[in-house]
Amino acid sequence: xxxxxxxxxxxxxxxxxxxxxxxxxxxxxxxxxxxxxxxxxxxxxxxxxxxxxxxxxxxxxxxxxxxxxxxxxxxxxxxxxxxxxxxxxxxxxxxxxxxxxxxxxxxxxxxxxxxxxxxxxxxxxxxxxxxxxxxxxxxxxxxxxxxxxxxxxxxxxxxxxxxxxxxxxxxxxxxxxxxxxxxxxxxxxxxxxxxxxxxxxxxxxxxxxxxxxxxxxxxxxxxxxxxxxxxxxxxxxxxxxxxxxxxxxxxxxxxxxxxxxxxxxxxxxxxxxxxxxxxxxxxxxxxxxxxxxxxxxxxxxxxxxxx
Numbered sequence: 559x560x561x562x563x564x565x566x567x568x569x570x571x572x573x574x575x576x577x578x579x580x581x582x583x584x585x586x587x588x589x590x591x592x593x594x595x596x597x598x599x600x601x602x603x604x605x606x607x608x609x610x611x612x613x614x615x616x617x618x619x620x621x622x623x624x625x626x627x628x629x630x631x632x633x634x635x636x637x638x639x640x641x642x643x644x645x646x647x648x649x650x651x652x653x654x655x656x657x658x659x660x661x662x663x664x665x666x667x668x669x670x671x672x673x674x675x676x677x678x679x680x681x682x683x684x685x686x687x688x689x690x691x692x693x694x695x696x697x698x699x700x701x702x703x704x705x706x707x708x709x710x711x712x713x714x715x716x717x718x719x720x721x722x723x724x725x726x727x728x729x730x731x732x733x734x735x736x737x738x739x740x741x742x743x744x745x746x747x748x749x750x751x752x753x754x755x756x757x758x759x760x761x762x763x764x765x766x767x768x769x770x771x772x773x774x775x776x777x778x779x780x781x782x783x784x785x786x787x788x789x790x791x792x793x794x795x796x797x798x799x800x801x802x803x804x805x806x807x808x809x810x811x812x813x814x815x816x817x818x819x820x821x822x823x824x825x826x827x828x829x830x831x832x833x834x835x836x837x838x839x840x841x842x843x844x845x846x847x848x849x850x851x852x853x854x855x856x857x858x859x860x861x862x863x864x865x
Contacts, residue, residue, distance in 0.1 A: 579618045581611050582646040582684075584637045584675065585653045588691075589624035593751030603752070604650055606761035610776040611648065611768070618776075621646075629656050630671035638675050642682060648773070649679045650687035650764075654719065655694060655750075658711040665714045665839075669846040672718060676726045677854060685773060686728035687764055690716035692739045697749050703824050710836065714843045721847055725854060729767045733760065754783040 583589045583604035591602020604622055612618035621644055623637040633653050641649055657668050676686055693712030695705030716734060723730040738744060744756035752760060761779040768774040 578616045579611050579648065580644060580646045581608050581618050581620045581648040581650075582641045582644050583620075583622045583624055583650045584633050584641055585624040585651065586628040586656050587624070587626035587751060588655070589650060589652050590622065590626050591624075591757065592626060593746035593748070594754045594757040601757070603757040603760035603764070606758060606779045607764050610761070610765045610779050611774050613775040627656060628653060629660070630654060630668045630675075634671040634674050638678055642678060645682065646679070646684045648687065648768075649684040651675055651679070652687070652689045652691070654715040655691055655712070658708055658715060659694060663711055665711075665718065665842050666846040666849065668715065669718045669722075669850060672722055673850050676722050676728070680726040680854065685768075685771075686723070686726055687731070687768075688719050688723045688728045689731040689733045689760075690719050692734045694750060696739055697745075699749075710839045714839060714846075717843055718846065721850070725850070729764065729771065729773075731760070731763050731767060733763075754785060755781070758783065 581604075589602060589604050591600030591605060594601045594603075602622075604624070605620065608618050608620035611620075621641075623640055625632065625637070628637070630653050633651065651672070653672075654668065657663055676688075680686055691712065693705075693709045694700075695708035695712075698705075700708070712734075720730070722728070738759075744752055744759060746753040746756075758779055758781045762781050765774055765778045769778070
């Protein structure tokens with residue numbers, strides 16, 4: 559339930575009361591703000607959105623629990639208990655890309671983790687924010703045998719997020735649009751995280767969806783960056799320092815598995831049996847979704863509108 563001193567109007571889910579709206583963000587480096595640097599750290603879309611969730615007279619209380627590299631398991635086991643203690647009115651849950659980059663990827667396990675997170679937060683009355691995301695293979699422009707396994711995994715993650723968003727009446731953002739992915743001005747030097755413009759667009763898009771439900775009272779975040787885009791030299795310097803460390807960490811875990819998956823792709827392509835891999839992924843996804851009960855044991859906060 560919302561914290562004492564606040565109430566939630568029925569129907570459209572408007573948050574009203576005598577205390578500020580409480581907004582908590584859960585997830586990985588995307589929500590942590592990587593790609594949108596400020597003095598002393600990262601800012602990101604969630605912090606930008608928080609400025610528009612409240613009003614000038616009563617700003618929102620915001621807490622960002624997202625951690626770079628977080629998996630769905632980390633969000634379920636580490637971040638969610640802290641988020642529940644915060645007693646949020648709005649909670650963003652955007653995670654899953656790191657799961658696709660692990661050799662231990664299991665769509666059934668990811669589904670259970672996300673269902674647990676969304677169910678716990680929604681049961682406390684929080685309005686959920688979710689998003690489907692582009693696959694890393696497309697972002698890195700990998701060769702087809704390498705890109706297809708990652709694309710297959712990310713499609714499964716997005717299907718799970720769509721299903722759980724419907725189940726819990728979440729405010730859902732489609733952030734896997736090819737136009738968005740192809741716009742280089744939206745992305746940072748690493749081509750995996752948004753730059754400042756991209757983070758601002760995410761914040762503005764979520765604000766528009768929340769406004770459609772009557773859940774926000776502040777001004778929408780500006781979509782215009784306040785800082786110039788990094789120069790090519792600055793981008794190369796980043797890739798040679800922080801970017802190199804990221805690639806090294808991923809290579810030790812993902813590359814052997816990805817090469818095996820790419821080998822499977824090429825063998826099936828040569829035999830004309832590529833459809834078997836798609837069917838296998840579809841069966842795993844169907845089993846994962848079937849394991850989630852069709853209806854929550856409570857009424858999600860507010861009616862689902864748009865998004």
